[in-house]
Amino acid sequence: MARFSTWVGIAVAGALGLSLAGCSGTGGKRAEDARAAAAARGTAAVDTPRWTFAMITHAGDGDTFWDIVQNGARQAAAKDNIRFLYSHDDEAQQQAQLVDAAIDKKVDGIIVTLAKPDALKASLARAREAGIPVVTVNSGSAESKRFGALTHIGQDETIAGEAVGEELNARGREKALCVLHEQGNVGHEQRCDGVAKTFDGTLVRLHVNGTSMPDVQSAIEARLQSDAGVDAVVTLGAPYADTAAKAREGAGSDAEIDTFDLNAKVAAGLKDGSLGFAVDQQPHLQGYEAVDLLWLYRYNADVLGGGRPVLTGPQIITEDDAAALAAYAQRGTR
Amino acid sequence: MSETPHEAPGERFLRRSPALQRLLTRPELGSLAGALAVFCCFALAADGFLRASSLGTVLYAASTIGIMAVPVALLMIGGEFDLSAGVMVTSSALLSSMFSYQLTANVWVGVGVSLLVTLAVGAFNGLVLARTGLPSFIVTLGTFLMLTGLNLGLTKLISGTVSTRTVADMEGFDSARALFASTLTLGGVQIKVTVLWWLALTALGSWILLRTRAGNWIFAVGGNENAARAVGVPVTATRTALYMGVALGAWICGQHLLFSYDVVQSGEGVGNELIYIIAAVIGGCLITGGHGSAVGAAVGALLFGMTSKGIVYAEWNPDWFKFFLGAMLLLATLLNTWVRRRAEATK
Numbered sequence: 001m002a003r004f005s006t007w008v009g010i011a012v013a014g015a016l017g018l019s020l021a022g023c024s025g026t027g028g029k030r031a032e033d034a035r036a037a038a039a040a041r042g043t044a045a046v047d048t049p050r051w052t053f054a055m056i057t058h059a060g061d062g063d064t065f066w067d068i069v070q071n072g073a074r075q076a077a078a079k080d081n082i083r084f085l086y087s088h089d090d091e092a093q094q095q096a097q098l099v100d101a102a103i104d105k106k107v108d109g110i111i112v113t114l115a116k117p118d119a120l121k122a123s124l125a126r127a128r129e130a131g132i133p134v135v136t137v138n139s140g141s142a143e144s145k146r147f148g149a150l151t152h153i154g155q156d157e158t159i160a161g162e163a164v165g166e167e168l169n170a171r172g173r174e175k176a177l178c179v180l181h182e183q184g185n186v187g188h189e190q191r192c193d194g195v196a197k198t199f200d201g202t203l204v205r206l207h208v209n210g211t212s213m214p215d216v217q218s219a220i221e222a223r224l225q226s227d228a229g230v231d232a233v234v235t236l237g238a239p240y241a242d243t244a245a246k247a248r249e250g251a252g253s254d255a256e257i258d259t260f261d262l263n264a265k266v267a268a269g270l271k272d273g274s275l276g277f278a279v280d281q282q283p284h285l286q287g288y289e290a291v292d293l294l295w296l297y298r299y300n301a302d303v304l305g306g307g308r309p310v311l312t313g314p315q316i317i318t319e320d321d322a323a324a325l326a327a328y329a330q331r332g333t334r
Numbered sequence: 335m336s337e338t339p340h341e342a343p344g345e346r347f348l349r350r351s352p353a354l355q356r357l358l359t360r361p362e363l364g365s366l367a368g369a370l371a372v373f374c375c376f377a378l379a380a381d382g383f384l385r386a387s388s389l390g391t392v393l394y395a396a397s398t399i400g401i402m403a404v405p406v407a408l409l410m411i412g413g414e415f416d417l418s419a420g421v422m423v424t425s426s427a428l429l430s431s432m433f434s435y436q437l438t439a440n441v442w443v444g445v446g447v448s449l450l451v452t453l454a455v456g457a458f459n460g461l462v463l464a465r466t467g468l469p470s471f472i473v474t475l476g477t478f479l480m481l482t483g484l485n486l487g488l489t490k491l492i493s494g495t496v497s498t499r500t501v502a503d504m505e506g507f508d509s510a511r512a513l514f515a516s517t518l519t520l521g522g523v524q525i526k527v528t529v530l531w532w533l534a535l536t537a538l539g540s541w542i543l544l545r546t547r548a549g550n551w552i553f554a555v556g557g558n559e560n561a562a563r564a565v566g567v568p569v570t571a572t573r574t575a576l577y578m579g580v581a582l583g584a585w586i587c588g589q590h591l592l593f594s595y596d597v598v599q600s601g602e603g604v605g606n607e608l609i610y611i612i613a614a615v616i617g618g619c620l621i622t623g624g625h626g627s628a629v630g631a632a633v634g635a636l637l638f639g640m641t642s643k644g645i646v647y648a649e650w651n652p653d654w655f656k657f658f659l660g661a662m663l664l665l666a667t668l669l670n671t672w673v674r675r676r677a678e679a680t681k
Contacts, residue, residue, distance in 0.1 A: 061656070087652045091602055093591065094642075097395050101646040104388040105381070118500070118597035183486050183601050186496060 044081035048299055051109065052083040053291055054102035057138070058095055058115040059088040064239060064263055065283055069138070071332050072287030073111070080295040092119035099123035109133050109294035114140020114147070115187065121147060133297050137290045138283075139187050141309040150297055151305045153289050155281035155313035157187045161194015163314040164258065164279050168232055171276065173256065174201040176232040177223060181210030181240055188236050191260060195234060204230070216240060217247045224251035232256045232276070238263040245274050262317060264329040270322035281313030284333045359678075361618030362630030364670040368616065368662065369637045376644035383647040390524040396639025397532035400632050401587050402606075403613035404532075404539045405579040407631030410614050411543070412576045413556035413623025414470040416459065418477035419580050420606030425481050426452045426588030427598040428489055431498040440506040449585050455481070456581025460574030482604060489600035502596040514586070515594035528590050532632065535583065539628030552576065556623030612659070613638050616666040637662070 055073055059066035070086055077084035085107070087098045096119050102110055103126050110132055114120055117140050124147040127134050136144040136152045144152035168176055176199060178192040196203045204227075208219045224230055224247060233244045233255050241259035248255055256276040259266060261283075269275035289310065296302040304310055317325065328334035357363065376383045383392075402419055409416055426448050434444030455477065463473050486496065493499055501507060516527045543549040551572045554562035563569050592598055615621065616637055617630030641662065645655050 061653070085646075085649055087646050091606075092595065092599055093398060093602075094395075097391060097643065098646055100391045100394075101388070101643050104385055104391055105647060116497075116595075116599050118497075119595040119599075122594065183496070185601070189496060 043078070045079045046081055046295075046299075048081055048295070050081055050083055051295070051298060052085065052105075052107045053077065053109040053111060053294055054085040054087070054105070054107045055111040055137075055287070055290070056095060056098045056102060057086075057088040057113045058090055058092070059113075060090040065237065065261060068263075068283040068332060068334070069287035072284035072289075073291045074287075075284075075333075076288040076291035076295070080291060082291060082295060084291065092116035096120050096123045100126065103127050103130050103132060106130070107132060108298060109135070111135050111137055111290040111294065112149075113138045114143050115185070117143040117147070124148060133294060135290045135293055137286045138281075144309065145307060150303050151293055152309040153286050153293070153312060154309065155311060156309065157190035158194040158197075159311075160260065160279055160281065160314035161191040161196075162198045163194075163316060164191075164234060164260070165195045165198030167277055167279075167316055168195070168199050168201070168234075168258070171232075171256065173199075173232040175227075175229045176201060176203050176234055177220070177230050177255075178203055178205050179216070179220060179233060179235045179240060179244065180205060180207050181216060181235070181237055183207055191236055210237070210240070213239075213243050217243045217250070220244050220247035221250045224248060224253040224255060228253070230255050232258060235259045237261055238266045238278070241266050241269060241275055241278070245269065262325065262329060262334055264326065267322050267326040267329040267334070270317065270319055271326060273319060276318075278317045279314045280317050280334070282315065282334075283312075285312045359673075361625055361627045361670065362633055363618070364666055364673055365617045365630050365633040365637060367669065368666050369633050369640070372637055372640050372644065372662075376640060376648060380644055380647035380649075383644060386521075386523045388643075388647060390526070392639050392643045393529050393636075394526040394639075395643050396636040397526065397528040398587060398590070399609055399613055399638050400532040400635030401528060401535055401590075402580070402583045402610040403617070403631040403635040404535045404628050405576075405583040406610040407614035407617060407619050407626050407628055407634075408539055408543065408552060409576040409580055410611070410619045410621070411556045411623060411626040412552045412573060413559065414463070414573060414576065415474060415611070416577060416580050417471065417474040417607050418455070418459065418481055419584060419610050420608075421478055421481040421485060421603040422452060422455060422581060422584035423587040423591065423606065424485055424598065424600065424603035425455070426585045427592040428485055428498060428588075428600060430589060431501050431592050431598050432489070432492050434501055434504060435499050436492060438504075441501055441504050441510050442506045444501075445510060445589060448588065449582075452581045452585040452588070453578050456578040456584075457574055460570070460577035463573060463577075464570040478607065485600045485603075496600050498598045498600075500596045501592070507593070507596070510589070511593040514589040514592075528587075531586055531590075532635070535586075536628050536632040539631075543628055548572070548575070553624060556625075558624070609638065612663055616663060618670050634666075637666075 057066055074084055089095045089098060099110065099112060099120060100123055110127055112120065112134060114136050124134055128148045134149045136149045138154045141152045141154060141156055178195055180188050180192065182188055192205055206219065206223055208216045210216065220233065235241045235244050238259055238261040241257055242265050244257045248257060258276040259278050262278050262280045266275060266278050270278060293304055325334050382388055406416060406419055429451055430444040430448035433447050434441045459474055459477055463470050489498060490496060518525050518527065543552060551567045554567050555569050555572050559569060613634035614626065614631045617634030619626030619631065641658060642655065645652060
């Protein structure tokens with residue numbers, strides 16, 4: 001036991017010593033703090049009462065995309081004088097229970113994703129009975145109205161897929177690989193279906209295990225090695241674009257990598273030409289608008305969209321736009 | 335799995351010990367103390383945790399784990415693991431839904447077929463274990479992976495998508511929903527029928543463990559397999575029956591999923607098997623077998639339900655949920671071990 005604590009002491013001392021010795025003049029936490037300090041401290045811009053809104057998503061743990069959605073929602077919450085609660089679970093049953101918990105808490109508004117709509121039907125009916133307004137975001141445009149939500153904000157996955165197919169045609173691609181990183185995700189299937197609908201070349205689907213990046217890389221690599229005809233790889237999530245680029249190097253292929261969604265790395269990749277294009281659904285806008293629309297409804301009974309989904313995408317982003325967006329992606333809002 | 339020799343089964347109940355010591359040796363004591371502590375903690379910290387509607391939500395969350403935690407605890411007392419328990423729930427729901435839909439049969443037909451097939455999967459686990467002599471960890475890991483693949487592969491093959499078609503408009507749906515997924519109102523609290531299933535299974539499990547010969551066999555097989563065999567305990571039959579018990583739990587949970595949501599997602603259930611094991615361990619089951627209780631597992635599930643929903647009511651950051659869970663698991667297990675050692679030392 002004594003020996004163990006000695007080692008811990010050595011490790012801590014070593015880490016401290018190293019961190020003092022090796023200060024970086026650029027980037028890092030200090031730069032981030034400076035940025036945050038420079039940004040004006042968000043205070044409420046309205047004098048409405050302090051309502052509580054709960055957001056419940058189907059996100060897994062540690063998902064970058066949902067971080068951006070949350071950032072947007074928190075920003076709007078700060079501006080609208082809202083207490084914002086966030087919870088998530090990737091199991092449908094658990095997500096439904098979290099919605100129930102929010103209803104029990106008698107919140108003033110609920111924001112929910114309908115990735116697995118049927119599982120949430122009963123909970124949304126409960127919210128309606130309790131008189132809590134609901135806005136659906138990101139997924140579930142088809143069910144949103146039927147379940148009694150005010151509005152749906154998000155991207156129609158099929159339309160987004162179609163936009164990708166058209167872009168691939170414009171770039172003269174012949175054979176594309178659609179990389180599905182989450183088996184059983186209906187939205188992902190719709191994206192690939194959309195691509196297949198408008199793409200004139202052949203589309204091959206590749207299922208990979210999205211929870212393990214080395215797995216994803218080796219699977220794409222193997223596919224590129226065994227099929228030299230593939231000249232485009234479409235990934236369905238921003239973190240996978242970089243992995244696909246590594247796989248391309250490993251396989252010695254010259255396929256173009258394109259991706260759904262955006263993050264700092266993708267923006268950098270677009271800028272230096274290692275990625276072709278990204279199709280963005282503006283997650284920040286989804287979170288921001290959801291909170292804002294609930295506020296508008298409570299404040300003024302305003303409803304946006306005229307009973308139709310409000311679309312936040314698809315927005316095709318290429319090398320030309322990447323420079324402007326890189327800074328936004330860096331701060332976690334794009 | 336089972337190297338630690340334990341006191342012979344039944345002896346614990348026959349031994350004439352002071353009441354306090356008997357209480358201290360109860361495997362569920364640690365989890366009960368933990369459950370009380372967690373309840374008080376959230377009652378103070380979480381606004382709205384004590385509301386009637388919240389109670390219903392917490393009990394429901396606990397019941398969906400508890401229905402599985404009880405048979406899993408029995409299996410663990412028998413000295414074995416089942417890693418396929420999580421996806422088996424999804425398999426059972428998928429099978430029931432797709433069978434009814436494809437044959438356009440009354441949903442009860444699907445429910446019945448699903449019961450038979452799920453029990454067969456449980457029996458398969460038990461028999462492969464007996465035949466091969468491999469550790470149950472390996473055998474059920476294989477079953478787990480195979481079921482995961484079957485869930486996705488077959489659903490896609492049959493339905494063309496990754497989730498099943500709705501069976502809500504088919505005959506028998508309403509009566510099946512009443513049995514597996516209805517809500518009762520008791521004194522202003524909305525109680526899901528799964529809570530009743532959970533209590534019934536806990537009672538049944540307790541009765542088997544403490545009042546029947548089969549219960550003695552379970553303790554014996556988990557405590558010391560060779561000794562049990564030597565005194566004529568049907569080891570293979572006991573284990574197979576335990577695996578079928580887990581399958582029965584999976585079937586009940588699966589039917590609940592199907593009839594509360596009428597559509598089943600094929601990719602779900604992965605990872606839940608560990609939650610069931612955690613609930614059983616918090617409830618005082620030894621990982622090496624031969625010790626534990628059904629009531630303890632039920633309390634472990636309640637603890638789990640309270641923590642997972644309490645964090646939401648208390649508005650804590652859900653990112654920390656797994657951390658709390660891990661810490662709770664360690665604390666509960668340490669408490670169990672300490673209490674048991676103290677009790678055994680004073681014999």
